[in-house]
Amino acid sequence: MSTSETSSTFNLFSFSGKMKTLHLSWMAFFITFVVWFNFAPLLQAVKETLGLTTAEIKTLLILNVAFTIPARVIIGMLTDKYGPRLVFSGLLAICSIPCFAFAFADNFTQAAIARFALGLIGAGFVVGIRLVSEWFPHNELGTAEGIYGGWGNFGSAAAAFTLPTVAVMFGGDDGWRYAMAITGLMSLAFSFVFFKNVTDTPKGATYYKPKNLGAMEVTSKGDFYLLLVMKVPMYAALALLAWKLSPTGVSLLSDMAVNGIYLGLAALYLLDITKVYKVNKHIFDTPVPEIHQYKFKQVAVLNVLYFATFGSELAVVSMLPLFFSETFELTPVVAGMVASAYAFMNLMSRPGGGWLSDKFGRKPVLIILTAGLAVGYFVMGLVDSSWPVWLAVIAAMTCSFFVQSGEGAVFAAVPLIKRRMTGQIAGMTGAYGNVGAVTYLTVLSLVDYSTFFYVISGTAVLGLIALLLMEEPKGHIAEVQEDGTVELISVSS
Known part of the structure; x- marks a missing residue:
């Protein structure tokens, strides 16, 4: 380049x-x-x-x-x-x-x-x-x-x-x-x-294009099984959405229709497993040369972090106006303006998270931002009507900074894992953000606001533990050109 x-x-x-x-x-x-x-x-x-x-x-x-x-x-x-x-x-x-x-x-x-x-x-x-x-x-x-x-x-x-x-x-x-x-x-x-x-x-x-379109490539047996595990929450989130449309939820679909969706999702997952196996069966016979290996564990950790960051952002943006109007008895207009400050942070926070990653390394920045995220949502869980409104707004804005900077830091790392599969990796990580939103909004429908914020804080702590296992992308990504020559793409200084 x-x-x-x-x-x-x-x-x-x-x-x-x-x-x-x-x-x-x-x-x-x-x-x-x-x-x-x-x-x-x-x-x-x-x-x-x-x-x-x-x-x-x-x-x-x-x-x-x-x-x-x-x-x-x-x-x-x-x-x-x-x-x-x-x-x-x-x-x-x-x-x-x-x-x-x-x-x-x-x-x-x-x-x-x-x-x-x-x-x-x-x-x-x-x-x-x-x-x-x-x-x-x-x-x-x-x-x-x-x-x-x-x-x-x-x-x-x-x-x-x-x-x-x-x-x-x-x-x-x-x-x-x-x-x-x-x-x-x-x-x-x-x-x-x-x-x-x-x-x-x-x-x-x-x-560079992937060798197969049907499923994500992995480069070890352990990664093959980890990929199958990481696919489960995506199907589970779709099942959760179907449940929300059932008679138990908003009654749009009959029990029979929802059960049909559950069966369909189970069948799709089994089909997905066969596709993943078809694309990756060679790894059970012949080890992948080290130069072409990548660690799917990195993808899995980034998935979990995006679940907690973008997932919580989507959920919080949709409930924050109501939270402020109910907690502080604000008019809907004022509550909406206060809550919109959370979204405004995106303009600077996400680029800021990416810039910090370029400057100080992917993993250290992710650790700091995820820890800040966990603390931020814990503090949001403490907010009640006894707080001054300005202090609650500062707490929300600070939390928002860690959430959106964290998103920027996650996608500062995604393209450094395997160049020809960047779209697939970004697709899976991005999907986990939506899985997080579905999960958190379901939690919100079952518990009070404080518990909702504590649950997000807890998942951020789990993300932090997973992050400690992640290895920072370093050295080079090896990609094979059409004529068979290997190009090394630098991913670290």
Whole structure:
């Protein structure tokens, strides 16, 4: 990666070479989050126009995240195989269709199908992780991935701030429809911009692809079994979502339908096992040469950490306005403003976590940020009405810094494990963030706010213990070119 395009200085105000790729990547990710989160700020208007019940609205919110878990894994595989340029452009274009479908839905069933399909756009994040890793050297990678993740992630906050105003500008009962349709148009238009202006790698660099598309490659027997174990929570989270739609939850699906989903998920897991075995059966006969080995344990630890960081962020962002309004008897508007400060931290915290990782090493920074995360949520569990509001806000903001810096630090490490599988690794780690959100929101529906924060703090402690077992990526990643020669890609100084 010695081309002038990647060796130029890291200048945020530049729009050429690697910086152009970074800016177009975060913009694409930003748009996917605007589209994915365009429902929550317009929820009340949708409820009134379509005549939906509170249970149906809750169901739409569940459906919005359901498909994202498997989608991130699938999109990660497709990215490794076909390249980020094609996959991201295609995703932006294809997902504009369910966005338009939701905007012009006439009943709950149409809205539910469109919202479920829109979970696919939540997988866009994974594509940019691989693209940015192709363009930046290891000593700038954490910062670049942090900017990509943090600025793109801000799309959800941007949707919350702007879409209600856009809906009012159009006016009438259908204002929300136009606001949502505009986000779909943005997605469709940017798919062409992205395709025209981005390349998968700098000029002259090789884009390494996995040997097989069907499943993740591992390089030892122990890693094979660990991969099978790490897949279980993803299926369990989907089963949990199905349970929420059952008569025990919001009663959208019958017991028979939910049992059918459980059986289907079990069958899919068994199929998944056979695919993993088919791709990796050679490791049971012939050891993989050391130069080509990687440790799946690193992926597993990063999965757990993203479960605790991004999983808690998604869960906390959705409950924080209610928490502040109930605890301190604030008006919904004031509570919303206070809670939005949590999302605002993304602009600086996530790039900050990536920059710290570049400067001081992946593992030490992750240890400090995860410890801060555990303490931060423990303190949030202590907040009650006797606290001054300003102190509670500072506690939430401090906690938010550790959460989002932790996300930046996780994805500073992801691209350094195995280059040709970066999409798949990012897909699995990203999916664990959604698994965390589903888990924490389920916990929240069963316990009080304090216990909810303590549970997140406890999982962060488990992440910290797992992190102590992780080895920092160091030396080089070996990748084989088409002519059989081996290229060594540096991952540490």
